[in-house]
Amino acid sequence: MIELHITNEFSRLRSVILGSAKSNGPTPKLEDAYDPKSAQHIKKGTYPVEKDMIDEMEAVAAVFKKYEVEVYRPEIIQDYNQIFTRDIGFVIEDKFFKANILPDREDEFTAIEKIWSQIPKEKRIQFPEEVHIEGGDVMPHGDYIFVGTYREDDYEKYITARTNMAAVSYLQELFPQKIIKSFNLRKSSTIPEDNALHLDCCFQPIGKGKCIIHKRGFLEEEEYEWLVDFFGKDNCFHIDKTEMYHMNSNIFSISEEVIISERNFTRLNKWLRSQGFTVEEVPYFEISKQEGLLRCSTMPLRRD
Template sequence: MMQLNIKDETGPLRAVILGTAKSNGPVPSPEEAYDPKSLEHILAGSYPKEEDMIKEMDAFAQVFHKYGVQVFRPEVLEDCNQIFARDIAFVIEDKLFHANILPDREREFEAIHEVLDRIDPNKIIRPPEEVHIEGGDVMPSNDHIFIGTYTAPDYKNYITARTNREAVEFIRDMFPHKTVKSFELRKSNTNPKENALHLDCCFQPVGKDKAILHKNGFLVKEEYEYLVDYFGPDNIFEIDKEEMYQMFSNVFSISPEVVVSERNFTRLNHWLRDQGFTVEEIPYAEIAKQEGLLRCSTMPLIRE
């Protein structure tokens, strides 16, 4: 049996699910777009090609192999976008949570059966139906759990609002010994530069005490300032609207010292190296067109 263990975003990674771009399906119609960035590329005729995305994900897998990480891939479903493994499930401590996501993505969860079969069934948690939650909004940070949410009355009008108030309460009840802190995120169905699809689109811890942050992603100034105080102003890399759109905060940590980043993120990668990180640069710009990047396409299972 597999003993799950995830307490933070940066501990040394031992096992991970990496999504797949194989049999990704035809280019969606504008009506089928789930986020404004995909819509933009569908309309512009620049939606990513399957073979390019497969190459990008292979480059990511190679980095994992280099660091001795065990990599699981989902079973390939025909004509199904299975890139974003983070959407369908997430791990906190020794429990795997089955995300309540858009109903037509349910079979994506079933496609990770190779992993599910190795986990004690009592450790696989399916939240009640009214709890809407996706892994991109959930960030364990030792004694804290940070959760991105949107709780305004017009929640149901936003296909980009993925985690609700009930989800925050649910996680609070599951982990009474932790501080569960929620953050209201800015949502837009139409403007990708004004839309924080998930918390990891405007914030992510790196190393032991640093973070990437985008102020405009947060609707409540005090909530943004909570993170600045938590990490300390000198430990924060603040990204602008264009960099958030390029998904600068959606890098992925293999350990407190090693960060996988997109090769075009020049300003960020330079800062990371200045802070003493090893930066593994890979091409991921095609996948980024679907408003998801490195963290979105991984689902860590075990960190030491």
Template sequence: MLKLHVKDETSRLRAVILGTAESCGPVPTLEDAYDPKSALHIQAGTYPLEKDMVAEMEAVASVFKKYNVQVFRPNVIKDYNQIFSRDIGFVIDDKFIKANILPDREREIEAIQYVLNQIPSTHIFRLPEDAHVEGGDVMPWGEYIFVGTYRGDDYADFITARTNEKAVQYLVALFPKKKVVSFDLRKHNTDPKENALHLDCCFQPVGTDKAIIHKNGFLKEEEYEWLVNLFGKENVFEISKDEMYNMNSNVFSIAPDVVISEKNFTRLNAWLRSHQITVEEVPYAEIAKQEGLLRCSTLPLIRD
């Protein structure tokens, strides 16, 4: 049996689900694009090739191997995108919460059923139908749970709005001892530089007391300020609109002092190293074209 344990974003990783790019299917049609960045690359003819994405994910798998992390991969479904395992569920404390994701991605959960079978059923939760959530919007951080959401009345008009207020309330009820803090994110259906698809597209803690953040990802300045104050201005790395577009905040921590990052994130990687954090650089620029990066394609199950 798997003994789930995740209290934060950076404690030493012991077990994780890493998505797979195998048999991810043909280039989607423009109508089938889930986000503006994928749409951009479909139109430009630069949508990533399966062989390149498989190679990128294998680079991550080999970093996990180096650090003795137990890695689970989804069962491969033919012609189906299963890269972003973070969307389909998340662990907080000893609970696995199945996400309510876009209906045509439901089969992704089935592909990790063999992992869920190793978790006591009393520790697996499913949100009610009308509570929408994806794992990229949910971040446990000690006594806090940070949640990205969209509170606008036009929620239904945005394919990029993935977590609603009902999901926030569900988490409040499920974790009564935690402080659940939600953030209203900027959404845009067609301009990827004006769209924070998930909270981890514009914010992520690293180390023990530091954070990467993009101000424009937040609709309310006071919510952005609250985060900056929590970590302290001197501990916050501000990323530009272009860096946000390239997914600089979507790195992944193996430990407080070890981060997997994209090799082209030169400014960020230098900053991490300046704070005595080991940076394991991998190529991930092809996968990034689908508006997801390292945190999006990993689902931590056990951290120390």
């Protein structure tokens, strides 16, 4: 059996599912794109190629090996995108949740069935059909669970709206002792700079009581202000629109002190080091063209 324990984003990591870019398939057709950034690169002819993405993911696997993290990988499905494991599931405390993702992506979960089957049955949670939720929107944080959502009446119009308020209510029922704090995110199906696909595309807590945040990712200014007050203004690293587009908030913590970050995030990485973090830089630019980065492609199973 696989042991589960996740209560935040940054305690010492012991085991994780890392996605795979092997047999990723050809460049999708424009009408099959799930997000505006992928669509942008399909149009421009700059969509990432498999070899480059494999190399990038192996660089992350090497960092995990360095820090003695146990790494699980999905089984390979021929010509199928299996990079973003965070979308398809997540762990809170000792429970493994199967996300309710876009129907076209359902097979991604079958590739981790062997891992899922090693979790005690009573710890495996599946959501009702009306609950839409993806792991990129869910962040355990001690007594809180932060959840990105989209509350507007035109929810159905957006393929980029991935987590609904039914999910927020359902999590509150499952964790009555926790505060479920939801954030209404800005969505766009056509302009990637205006689209917070998931909460981790515009915000992420890291160690030492700090966070990375982008104000314009939030539709309600008071919800953004709540986070700034919660962490303290001096503990918030604010990223601009371009940095959000390049996914600067989507890094990944191995511990309170160690963070994996993209090597081109010059301003962020300099600030992290100035705050006492060890920054393990990796190339991840090609994967970022699909509007996901390091947090999106990792699903932590156990932290200290």
